[in-house]
Amino acid sequence: NAGVTQTPKFRILKIGQSMTLQCAQDMNHNYMYWYRQDPGMGLKLIYYSVGAGITDKGEVPNGYNVSRSTTEDFPLRLELAAPSQTSVYFCASSLNPGTGEEKLFFGSGTQLSVL
Amino acid sequence: RKEVEQDPGPFNVPEGATVAFNCTYSNSASQSFFWYRQDCRKEPKLLMSVYSSGNEDGRFTAQLNRASQYISLLIRDSKLSDSATYLCVVNLNDMRFGAGTRLTVKP
Numbered sequence: 001n002a003g004v005t006q007t008p009k010f011r012i013l014k015i016g017q018s019m020t021l022q023c024a025q026d027m028n029h030n031y032m033y034w035y036r037q038d039p040g041m042g043l044k045l046i047y048y049s050v051g052a053g054i055t056d057k058g059e060v061p062n063g064y065n066v067s068r069s070t071t072e073d074f075p076l077r078l079e080l081a082a083p084s085q086t087s088v089y090f091c092a093s094s095l096n097p098g099t100g101e102e103k104l105f106f107g108s109g110t111q112l113s114v115l
Numbered sequence: 116r117k118e119v120e121q122d123p124g125p126f127n128v129p130e131g132a133t134v135a136f137n138c139t140y141s142n143s144a145s146q147s148f149f150w151y152r153q154d155c156r157k158e159p160k161l162l163m164s165v166y167s168s169g170n171e172d173g174r175f176t177a178q179l180n181r182a183s184q185y186i187s188l189l190i191r192d193s194k195l196s197d198s199a200t201y202l203c204v205v206n207l208n209d210m211r212f213g214a215g216t217r218l219t220v221k222p
Contacts, residue, residue: 033210042121042202042214043159050208058209059118090158094210102147102206106158 002026006091006107013081013114021076021110023091031094032074033058033104034066036087043090049074081114088112118142119205121213128193129221136188136216138203148179149204150188153215159202162188193220 035043045058049068148165203213
């Protein structure tokens with residue numbers, strides 16, 4: 001059982017480049033999340049999804065896009081990379097919040113640098 | 116006002132000490148509450164959920180005060196291995212994290 005798989009683990013982008021961070025889970029979780037974590041800070045929610053075909057903005061959505069075409073996959077797209085997007089990105093999934101089964105399962109993170 | 120606010124820390128304590136972390140949240144409709152632990156450069160991991168009646172897991176005790184919109188985490192008999200960042204998490208249809216409190220336990 002792989003859990004949550006994030007790729008790549010590291011990436012360096014030039015300003016203005018685009019890329020997609022991949023996230024997949026094999027636990028049949030409805031909820032999926034993308035967070036970013038800047039050095040010495042907590043996690044900030046970028047986007048989340050409550051199920052296939054449904055996505056919602058979190059605290060810091062600007063500069064990012066997501067899609068949820070299947071239950072398993074929740075890719076995060078950066079269209080025009082900026083230095084402010086240098087961060088560690090975490091994908092997570094969970095069963096329905098409020099059910100007592102809200103434990104977040106995290107991927108191992110992606111360290112992204114934009115230079 | 117931030118949705119989830121934590122003591123900024125850092126906390127530096129000797130082994131065996133008792134340490135408490137506090138967290139406040141702004142939305143009274145928040146549904147559920149958690150403490151996560153994060154080791155350096157690693158993904159966060161669930162430490163414990165926080166229930167209205169309070170709950171304990173070994174040396175760790177979590178409390179929730181809905182009236183004051185406040186949750187706490189108490190660690191007794193601190194161990195070197197407790198050194199980490201502790202993150203408060205609040206669920207209101209999404210899962211929002213506090214900025215974290217860094218704990219260092221010293222010999």
